[in-house]
Amino acid sequence: MTTTPSRSVSRSGALAAQVTTVLAARFAEHIPGQQDGFSVESLDHREPRRMFVRWYGGERTKPHWGHGIDLGVEGIYSDIRQALRRAGYAVAKTPGRLEVFVDDRPTDTSGPRYTVVPNDVPFMAPWLVLDQWTRVPVGTADDENTAREEAHEFENDHVLEDARQIVERGLMPYLDQANTLLGDGVHWLRQEVHDVRDYRELVQHDRLDALVDVANALLRGREVLREGRQVAYTTRYPLEREDGLLTYRVRWMPKATRPAVGYFPDPEWKRGPAVDAEIRVLVDGGVPPVVYGESLGRGFLCEQDGFMVSGADLGDVSVPGVHVSAIGRSVSLGGVPEVLRAAGWAVRCEEDNWPGDWVAFPPAAG
Structure with missing residues (x-):
């Protein structure tokens, strides 16, 4: 147009x-x-x-x-x-x-400001970092990965500058440290852990919110730790005891740009054609898949509850049978058998395993 x-x-x-x-x-x-x-x-x-x-x-x-x-x-x-x-x-x-x-x-500033585009101008670097707001190139690179790293740096600087415009002067010295702790990432997921079994819901925020929150934790003297991609600190409940006994954990994690949808992303868990086929059948049938995001060091952040598919033998894709399980709190996957059987899969319930756990066999396997 x-x-x-x-x-x-x-x-x-x-x-x-x-x-x-x-x-x-x-x-x-x-x-x-x-x-x-x-x-x-x-x-x-x-x-x-x-x-x-x-x-x-x-x-x-x-x-x-x-x-x-x-x-x-x-x-x-x-x-x-x-x-x-x-x-x-x-x-x-x-x-x-x-x-x-x-x-x-722009009216909507929730997405990334900087993007990477190929450069077709002769005798110049083959990749550009483009500022989408002003529509001008702000950086060049010889390869795409380097260009993306530059784009992340520009994104961080942009949000950091926005934060400097809105915070009080006393918070300024802590913004740079918070920016370094967070690393890259446009969207962030915040979760409160109130005890070993009480994980509050993940809430998505823009980077600016994470930056200011972590900077305030540093200002208050909290020990802020980076564990893999996770940034976390412990804080006291407001108006509670000052001995620090009544506390909870605040965790920030960047929302994954390449999440693992429907399967656990451990490289030792081999994924064969049957696993990928079952994920497609269930997603097409309207069953919500689990979404795993960034690494927590000893696992991966579960960004969304849902079904997870894995081979009957996690290390050998030639073993027939594919497990499908409910992952998360109060996840209902009652439609799984019906969706699979309608697509020609054979399904049996594994009563001795987790509740809501099935083993399915693709049509070719009978």
Whole structure:
């Protein structure tokens, strides 16, 4: 669908006017031939345009080891970026250029801001890190994995900067430490463990919530530990005894980008064609699968309760029979036998095993 030019030009023009108003409260506006200062511009010929702020002026150039370096101008660009961030805009800087690209922040900011895309421009790095908010490349890489690592770093810096805009000054020194502890990850799952059997429900949050929560734990003097991808600390119940006896554990874990759906992801648990086929049959039949996420060191986080499928012999895919079991609290899988039998599978109940546990055989095995 082609964007209507008049509406797009209006949007770009409105953005340029708004940015100009924000910056003019602190910086001089460039007047060609008369006054050095900033100017809001675009070199795009498509709409909506990618707007950037450029500073015109050479009098701030400072000598450094015999060379003229725009140390003062770099400082001005840094101040411009901060002013626009505080005003709620999305800002970005492209490699090798000082200009500050700017756009409105999207209404929905729950997804990742940075993505990795192939670069088809000759004689340049084959991969780009793209800022989806301002639509400009902010990094390059020679391979996709390196590009993804750079994208994670940009994502972390972006959320960290957002956190700095909203927290009190006393929390500032702990944000960097919390950012390092968390590592990468856009979406985070929070769980409270109130005793060895009381695991509260997982609740999904954006990275910003996890960052501020962990920083506050550090501020309060809690010992925050990273165990694999999990970040956890113990805290006291509010208004309870001060001897620390009445406590519970707070656990943060990044939501897996490649979860194990319907099976346990231990590499020693061999998955043959029958296991994958049964997972497909049950999912297509509307039975909810278990979802395993990041490693906890001695297991994997269960992000969603449901059925789990495994071979009759976990180390040998040639052994006939596939187990299907209910994983989680109060999981009802009453429709499993009916769904499998309708697809031609033979099913028998294993009464001596876990409740709701069946062994199934694909149609070819009878």
